[in-house]
Amino acid sequence: MQSRTPASRAAGGRPRSAAADAAILAATREALVELGWSxxxxxxxxxxxxxxxxxxxxxxxxxxELVVDAVxxxxxxxxxxxxxxxxADIEGVVLQFAAILARPEAxxxxxxxxxxxxxxxALRERIRTSIVDRQKRLxxxxxxRAQTRGELPTELDPATGTATVDLIFDVVVGTVVHRTxxxxxxxxxxxxxxxxxxxxxxxxxxxx
Amino acid sequence: MQSRTPASRAAGGRPRSAAADAAILAATREALVELGWSxxxxxxxxxxxxxxxxxxxxxxxxxxELVVDAVxxxxxxxxxxxxxxxxADIEGVVLQFAAILARPEAxxxxxxxxxxxxxxxALRERIRTSIVDRQKRLxxxxxxRAQTRGELPTELDPATGTATVDLIFDVVVGTVVHRTxxxxxxxxxxxxxxxxxxxxxxxxxxxx
Amino acid sequence: MQSRTPASRAAGGRPRSAAADAAILAATREALVELGWSxxxxxxxxxxxxxxxxxxxxxxxxxxELVVDAVxxxxxxxxxxxxxxxxADIEGVVLQFAAILARPEAxxxxxxxxxxxxxxxALRERIRTSIVDRQKRLxxxxxxRAQTRGELPTELDPATGTATVDLIFDVVVGTVVHRTxxxxxxxxxxxxxxxxxxxxxxxxxxxx
Amino acid sequence: MQSRTPASRAAGGRPRSAAADAAILAATREALVELGWSxxxxxxxxxxxxxxxxxxxxxxxxxxELVVDAVxxxxxxxxxxxxxxxxADIEGVVLQFAAILARPEAxxxxxxxxxxxxxxxALRERIRTSIVDRQKRLxxxxxxRAQTRGELPTELDPATGTATVDLIFDVVVGTVVHRTxxxxxxxxxxxxxxxxxxxxxxxxxxxx
DNA sequence: GCTTAACCGAGACGGTACGTCCCGTCTTGTT
DNA sequence: AACAAGACGGGACGTACCGTCTCGGTTAAGC
Numbered sequence: 071m072q073s074r075t076p077a078s079r080a081a082g083g084r085p086r087s088a089a090a091d092a093a094i095l096a097a098t099r100e101a102l103v104e105l106g107w108s109x110x111x112x113x114x115x116x117x118x119x120x121x122x123x124x125x126x127x128x129x130x131x132x133x134x135e136l137v138v139d140a141v142x143x144x145x146x147x148x149x150x151x152x153x154x155x156x157x158a159d160i161e162g163v164v165l166q167f168a169a170i171l172a173r174p175e176a177x178x179x180x181x182x183x184x185x186x187x188x189x190x191x192a193l194r195e196r197i198r199t200s201i202v203d204r205q206k207r208l209x210x211x212x213x214x215r216a217q218t219r220g221e222l223p224t225e226l227d228p229a230t231g232t233a234t235v236d237l238i239f240d241v242v243v244g245t246v247v248h249r250t251x252x253x254x255x256x257x258x259x260x261x262x263x264x265x266x267x268x269x270x271x272x273x274x275x276x277x278x
Numbered sequence: 279m280q281s282r283t284p285a286s287r288a289a290g291g292r293p294r295s296a297a298a299d300a301a302i303l304a305a306t307r308e309a310l311v312e313l314g315w316s317x318x319x320x321x322x323x324x325x326x327x328x329x330x331x332x333x334x335x336x337x338x339x340x341x342x343e344l345v346v347d348a349v350x351x352x353x354x355x356x357x358x359x360x361x362x363x364x365x366a367d368i369e370g371v372v373l374q375f376a377a378i379l380a381r382p383e384a385x386x387x388x389x390x391x392x393x394x395x396x397x398x399x400a401l402r403e404r405i406r407t408s409i410v411d412r413q414k415r416l417x418x419x420x421x422x423r424a425q426t427r428g429e430l431p432t433e434l435d436p437a438t439g440t441a442t443v444d445l446i447f448d449v450v451v452g453t454v455v456h457r458t459x460x461x462x463x464x465x466x467x468x469x470x471x472x473x474x475x476x477x478x479x480x481x482x483x484x485x486x
Numbered sequence: 487m488q489s490r491t492p493a494s495r496a497a498g499g500r501p502r503s504a505a506a507d508a509a510i511l512a513a514t515r516e517a518l519v520e521l522g523w524s525x526x527x528x529x530x531x532x533x534x535x536x537x538x539x540x541x542x543x544x545x546x547x548x549x550x551e552l553v554v555d556a557v558x559x560x561x562x563x564x565x566x567x568x569x570x571x572x573x574a575d576i577e578g579v580v581l582q583f584a585a586i587l588a589r590p591e592a593x594x595x596x597x598x599x600x601x602x603x604x605x606x607x608a609l610r611e612r613i614r615t616s617i618v619d620r621q622k623r624l625x626x627x628x629x630x631r632a633q634t635r636g637e638l639p640t641e642l643d644p645a646t647g648t649a650t651v652d653l654i655f656d657v658v659v660g661t662v663v664h665r666t667x668x669x670x671x672x673x674x675x676x677x678x679x680x681x682x683x684x685x686x687x688x689x690x691x692x693x694x
Numbered sequence: 695m696q697s698r699t700p701a702s703r704a705a706g707g708r709p710r711s712a713a714a715d716a717a718i719l720a721a722t723r724e725a726l727v728e729l730g731w732s733x734x735x736x737x738x739x740x741x742x743x744x745x746x747x748x749x750x751x752x753x754x755x756x757x758x759e760l761v762v763d764a765v766x767x768x769x770x771x772x773x774x775x776x777x778x779x780x781x782a783d784i785e786g787v788v789l790q791f792a793a794i795l796a797r798p799e800a801x802x803x804x805x806x807x808x809x810x811x812x813x814x815x816a817l818r819e820r821i822r823t824s825i826v827d828r829q830k831r832l833x834x835x836x837x838x839r840a841q842t843r844g845e846l847p848t849e850l851d852p853a854t855g856t857a858t859v860d861l862i863f864d865v866v867v868g869t870v871v872h873r874t875x876x877x878x879x880x881x882x883x884x885x886x887x888x889x890x891x892x893x894x895x896x897x898x899x900x901x902x
Numbered sequence: 903g904c905t906t907a908a909c910c911g912a913g914a915c916g917g918t919a920c921g922t923c924c925c926g927t928c929t930t931g932t933t
Numbered sequence: 934a935a936c937a938a939g940a941c942g943g944g945a946c947g948t949a950c951c952g953t954c955t956c957g958g959t960t961a962a963g964c
Binding site for chain 3: 730731732798801802804805806808809810811812813818821822826857860861863864865867868869870871872873875876877878879885888889891892893894895896897898899
């Protein structure tokens with residue numbers, strides 16, 4: 071998750087301050103809230119964190135990398151709730167996701183790094199590793215639980231399975247993001263219900 | 279679409295060059311392709327357009343507004359093809375849309391201005407007016423055509439109708455954008471078919 | 487005194503507004519008082535004069551030429567007073583000259599155009615014609631009156647005469663300017679008396 | 695002479711480059727020779743000095759302050775020659791001073807900053823400190839030497855003494871400047887002799 | 903408990919782009 | 934033909950950050 075080489079602690083010398091990392095990431099989120107991506111400066115983050123600019127550059131390559139790390143942590147709090155039915159479970163995750171996206175430190179930073187990633191493969195890979203793939207667990211988990219409950223047929227073909235996971239992920243994440251950030255309409259419970267209904271009927275009908 | 283007041287030709291003075299507008303927007307797209315959003319500078323755009331920086335600032339408030347206008351034009355070429363069935367029509371639009379998003383001048387700029395819009399209401403409104411609402415016509419048209427064909431029930435409640443249009447729009451646009459820009463996987467014909475199938479079953483199943 | 491060609495009124499067409507000239511020069515002096523040379527802009531002068539920028543440029547080549555003309559008029563009010571003795575006459579002129587130099591429209595502009603003239607022969611010539619030579623009359627007049635009174639010997643050699651006029655002029659003008667603008671001390675009556683005494687003794691002693 | 699506080703090396707951080715100062719002042723004089731005051735730009739000076747524009751602005755508040763410092767150094771080479779008599783000594787200094795004023799880097803800049811100083815008290819003070827007062831030593835020295843030689847009476851009243859020093863200084867500097875820059879006539883040996891004669895007779899005659 | 907190498911803060915450095923101001927010129931339509 | 938209005942290409946301004954580079958001064962591991 072960090073850009074520093076993990077095995078760089080070979081030789082002696084003063085070790086890096088662990089507190090600095092946390093302070094910097096927290097300062098980054100704070101600055102994202104107050105200033106937004108475009109007006110956030112690394113000098114300002116360093117000052118907020120009570121750290122020299124050099125310390126910051128020693129650990130991250132630039133603004134993009136720093137913000138990816140700062141934002142990634144936000145999504146780790148997503149949980150797949152057990153509400154008894156697939157529909158209710160999906161609804162729960164959708165609402166949680168929408169709630170995170172409503173926070174300014176998330177929306178300010180997330181779209182910006184995605185934009186930057188359109189021209190920077192390393193950054194896109196970092197985003198995928200740090201954020202996207204980490205949350206795909208929710209789709210996999212949800213499907214497994216639904217299969218246990220008998221709500222979905224047991225999948226056999228692993229290729230088709232992967233494709234379906236990816237599709238569902240794109241649909242859910244993409245739709246919620248678009249609703250929240252572009253349409254700028256609230257993703258409230260009523261909307262989550264309508265969306266979930268559409269998604270579930272789609273899944274059941276188009277499967278085989 | 280421009281920042282100048284359309285009816286501002288009240289008083290005397292040399293009129294603004296119409297050619298400059300086109301040159302600037304074209305230069306902006308060219309620079310987006312070559313440099314991407316973050317390295318695009320207004321000074322460079324002005325030079326490419328053979329125009330003074332002041333001329334550019336006289337017409338647009340900043341980089342965001344300029345890029346919104348430059349990108350908006352790209353989506354005007356979207357057409358609802360008549361392929362005989364709703365499924366095929368949707369597939370066609372999805373592929374067209376994905377093709378535009380695959381062009382660097384679109385993806386470089388679009389996500390960046392959306393990111394900026396999270397902190398700038400005027401910009402979000404401009405995006406909605408210039409880009410989003412303009413393309414909602416496709417959903418409305420498509421539904422009308424499907425109703426004519428008898429593929430979809432005739433909608434009665436206008437409120438529900440609007441909500442459905444918005445939902446479909448969020449699902450289609452959001453999913454394609456996420457697939458293309460975040461997952462960075464090709465939105466090819468096979469994928470478009472799978473996605474369309476999911477969407478249509480969802481629509482039919484969740485309608486009543 | 488103007489830069490327009492005097493014989494340019496050959497052909498027909500609308501004649502130039504005479505009022506504009508006066509308005510522009512007055513506006514220039516006003517702007518000199520408020521803003522000083524370096525912050526004075528021709529656009530601002532034009533606005534103050536209620537005139538278009540083009541009108542201004544049609545008549546003067548630039549800021550330097552305009553300010554020379556605007557400032558030159560200030561010195562025309564200098565008079566050689568008849569106070570009964572050469573010493574008193576000189577004192578009177580010195581005090582008048584110091585009073586004009588104390589006015590912001592004079593000091594702001596005069597030194598600036600002199601500075602510019604160090605690299606612009608045409609401008610220096612214009613200054614000499616419009617300002618300097620015009621006021622040498624005072625020295626010539628003063629000497630003639632003193633000779634009539636018998637306070638100075640009748641000069642014979644015209645070359646020496648010219649040289650002396652120039653020297654006196656440099657001494658008087660240079661000293662008053664330096665006292666007023668560089669030393670920034672008041673050129674009051676006491677000082678004028680001391681200076682005049684020095685000058686007169688110098689003249690009487692070094693004459694033959 | 696610099697704008698930085700001399701005792702500002704209290705805290706840590708990289709110290710300012712001493713070489714940069716010299717390079718900037720030299721580049722300023724070079725640019726004054728080539729371009730003159732009004733066409734001199736700080737960006738160009740920075741480039742010539744091989745220095746970033748920010749480095750320049752970190753040390754000087756603007757063009758005026760920079761040029762004062764650059765020009766001030768030129769006058770430090772003035773020396774009071776010992777030519778055996780007061781008249782010859784004055785002549786020597788006058789000629790040296792005229793020679794410096796004839797150099798384009800001096801005349802281009804000096805009058806311009808004096809012009810600016812008419813509206814800027816801080817700048818005037820800086821000029822007085824950096825240039826004017828520093829050279830008054832010549833008058834004081836010259837008088838002392840003349841008193842030793844018995845060419846001038848020993849002064850008693852210190853107030854009158856100061857006033858006389860100031861008056862002589864204004865006369866000498868003002869006259870030479872006016873001759874050189876406004877009248878634009880050469881201040882050659884013949885002229886210097888005539889002027890010195892006038893000044894000395896004036897001093898001897900008006901003293902008591 | 904002494905070395906010693908990497909860390910840290912501070913801040914100056916060369917550089918790039920910003921958005922603004924003014925320049926002097928050039929269209930406009932009007933007088 | 935001169936005029937008011939104002940857009941135009943151009944150039945410099947002074948500022949803000951960038952990412953790098955010295956500084957002097959900690960600080961902990963390993964001798």
